[in-house]
Amino acid sequence: MICGITKISLDIYRKPEYFYSGFFIMENVDYIIVGDGYAGLFFAHQLIRNNKSFRMFSEGKKSASQVSAGVINPVVLKKFTTFWKAQEQIDFLQKSLKEIEEYTGENYLINSPIHRIFHDENEQKLWLKKSDNVELTDFLDKNFDHLEVVKNEFHSGKVNQSARLDVNGFFMGLFDFLKNNGHLINEKFNYSEINTSDSIYKNFKFKNILFCEGMGVQENPFFSDIPVIPNKGHNMKVRLSQSIPENITIKKKHFLFPVNDELYFYGGTYDREQLHRHIDDSAVEQLTKGLSEFYPYDFEISEVNFGFRPTVKDRRPIVGRHFEHQNFYVFNGLGARGILNGCYFSKSLYDFIEENIPLQEEVSLERFK
Structure with missing residues (x-):
């Protein structure tokens, strides 16, 4: 144990699994992540610490996350109030940043x-x-x-x-780490190339796909109707x-x-x-x-x-599974508290997918059904 958290081994990457599909060599991955803001990176951290294989698709453009202030604040400073799960989110962020420091070598x-x-x-x-x-x-x-x-x-x-x-350090450090370990793909994701019935995108056979594109979700044919x-x-x-x-x-x-x-x-x-x-x-x-x-x-x-x-009208993130495609997920609506929301609810989403632990009603996509 280090600083009260489980030490993450740096030798955690399984060798990629390949197979032939017709004339193409396909690669098996546990996850595809579409989007590279706080939601995508904090979810990628959950995959890293749990030894999951994944690829993140990034257009290479600066997202709203990358030009944000980065302020970590448990208080609404207009009315001097706090918000839902503020202390839990602060505590979990500090724990997660210590874990990230183990493999990037930097404390952000x-x-x-x-x-x-x-x-x-x-x-x-x-x-x-x-x-x-x-x-x-x-x-x-x-x-x-x-x-x-x-x-x-x-x-x-x-x-x-x-x-x-x-x-700036957070995004540069994590992008470098993902690139150096073969997780990062710098290209625009093309929704039309998804084979939904076989869970294939281009030369990737995936178990799950997560969309965390911020306002880019408006162009997503699977989740364009979420109320962000x-x-x-x-x-x-x-x-x-x-x-x-x-x-x-x-x-x-x-x-x-x-x-x-x-x-x-x-x-x-x-x-x-x-x-x-x-x-x-x-x-x-x-x-x-x-x-x-x-x-x-x-x-x-x-x-x-x-x-x-x-942002979302009820000031809660939107996390959940597609109503038809059961291995398609969304993580969006982080609002002005992208760091805290992105970090804390990435764990909730991971536990929902991998452990079948129900999402809290306040953030679940089901609340808009």
């Missing part, structure tokens, strides 16, 4: 707690009141801080157990003329934290209306105004990114 967890700047005294009082709530006492620190450089007349509250994921709603989010990389503390994440309207020695991340917005695939000037204006409210010095915008979060 950044200890950078969130400091929420209060707008006024009423927010201070509300924070203190909520901190006595049994669900929030472990998350809302009662000792207020005065932050350097930025405007925070009413001080800030620290969110305990909050942190950040090194998003696109939520467009913008963020900026900025150069600050005066540096802020490096070991914290500052939040007022949006999140601000250092990316490297030169750039800071600031974002992101939420928009369900302007869904075109280019940068919205109004979003950039919103971010610029939001940063200027508490950062009183000059800053320069270096780049602007956006992505489409797959």
